[in-house]
């Protein structure tokens with residue numbers, strides 16, 4: 001039986017998901033790596049760590065699956081979006097990658113919008129936000145001119161891994177869309193944007209479809225891992241686009257809630273015509289001609305991680321979240337906003353910070369944990385509401401993916417807050433599954449991503465909304481939406497201290 005490998009280069013770890021031709025999981029492996037925060041609001045990673053993690057995952061799969069080295073035919077990627085990797089003329093990494101959740105570029109975003117805002121929105125379908133790649137490029141131009149002078153190539157994380165595997169540099173349209181350098185409808189690097197911001201087109205890689213082949217595994221690596229057949233490498237896609245195909249979101253009827261380090265509420269779009277005026281992101285999909293819209297909570301799983309590491313460092317997630325169902329919706333009057341690293345949707349604000357509102361002497365750590373789960377979910381609800389209001393969408397069913405889908409009580413909270421049926425994937429890893437699907441399509445196992453989804457995507461457990469909880473959350477969500485306005489000035493003042 002032939003295999004495909006989907007590699008998800010996430011923010012907290014690199015995960016490999018090995019599937020057979022029927023889309024059945026053969027094995028999986030994972031390796032964590034650290035985030036580097038040199039200053040408040042800065043978030044970086046060493047690209048060398050991604051390579052080490054990938055080597056670890058390949059070694060582990062080889063050790064665990066007897067015919068891995070003889071049966072693997074193709075590899076593709078799902079990658080954290082927007083994060084900038086810069087290389088010199090010898091293709092060496094010049095500095096740590098500046099990540100999607102780094103918010104140092106508020107000044108550059110303002111300058112971009114003042115000079116070029118409307119045209120940028122018309123060309124790229126998005127406005128300048130701190131997380132996107134273009135402001136990071138401008139930040140390097142302004143603050144590290146000695147680095148900028150040496151830059152000759154710019155890649156996104158999964159494309160750097162692809163370069164390591166093949167020796168060729170490519171970027172697929174779904175990830176290119178998150179750079180703010182792509183003309184979304186023409187599917188080419190925008191000359192107007194590049195000229196406006198003095199970015200040489202030669203620094204950018206060749207654009208390619210997500211299931212396009214970028215090369216073969218380099219002979220040194222094939223020998224190192226003992227692969228006997230030629231292993232073909234396919235471009236892959238942005239992690240949220242991959243999660244969407246892995247979740248079977250290949251048409252407009254179903255939404256996706258992804259809770260990884262970030263949180264994403266996502267919907268399929270047939271065209272780039274839906275005008276969200278930059279309030280939501282609109283990106284090219286991994287499916288030929290398709291698009292998707294989404295809103296992003298910067299610290300979704302990251303908020304829960306922070307809470308666990310700070311207040312219950314010796315507990316596992318399972319221990320911390322045990323007994324959540326014993327606490328009523330609303331955590332007995334405790335509200336949490338997950339703005340601990342600033343926010344993106346619906347409040348573009350790098351200086352806002354999180355809060356717990358309504359602390360009471362009777363609250364225990366379990367109330368706080370429930371409030372964190374609820375606050376993260378409310379924040380994703382904000383994007384759902386935008387899609388419903390602006391585009392008239394209505395979601396009866398939502399596929400929940402990412403680490404947040406592991407906890408049954410959180411799935412019930414999602415069903416009740418979104419007021420929709422929640423379902424999860426058999427495969428657990430949405431982005432890795434999507435990446436493996438792109439390799440399967442690239443290898444010609446299926447004619448289209450949709451045909452592959454019919455075979456590879458399987459769901460488990462439907463969680464239905466409970467009417468009395470839905471009613472309770474309607475009231476609490478209305479209060480939640482007021483916390484941003486009520487705490488904004490305070491947070492901005494505190495940020496000056």
Ligand SMILES: Nc1ncnc2c1ncn2[C@@H]1O[C@H](COP(=O)(O)OP(=O)(O)O)[C@@H](O)[C@H]1O
Pocket residue numbers: 010011012013259260261262300301302304305317318321401402403404405406407410
């Ligand atoms: N058992 C669990 N229950 C609830 N949440 C979990 C659990 N395990 C992990 N998580 C959450 O999932 C997040 C990681 O999700 P993942 O999809 O792996 O992220 P990424 O792709 O960003 O690396 C963690 O930050 C954590 O908050």
Ligand SMILES: O=C(CO)[C@@H](O)[C@H](O)COP(=O)(O)O
Pocket residue numbers: 010011012079080081082100101131178239240260261262263264296
């Ligand atoms: O910035 C975005 C999307 O615009 C993030 O969703 C990143 O793509 C990182 O994803 P995770 O590692 O949290 O899955």
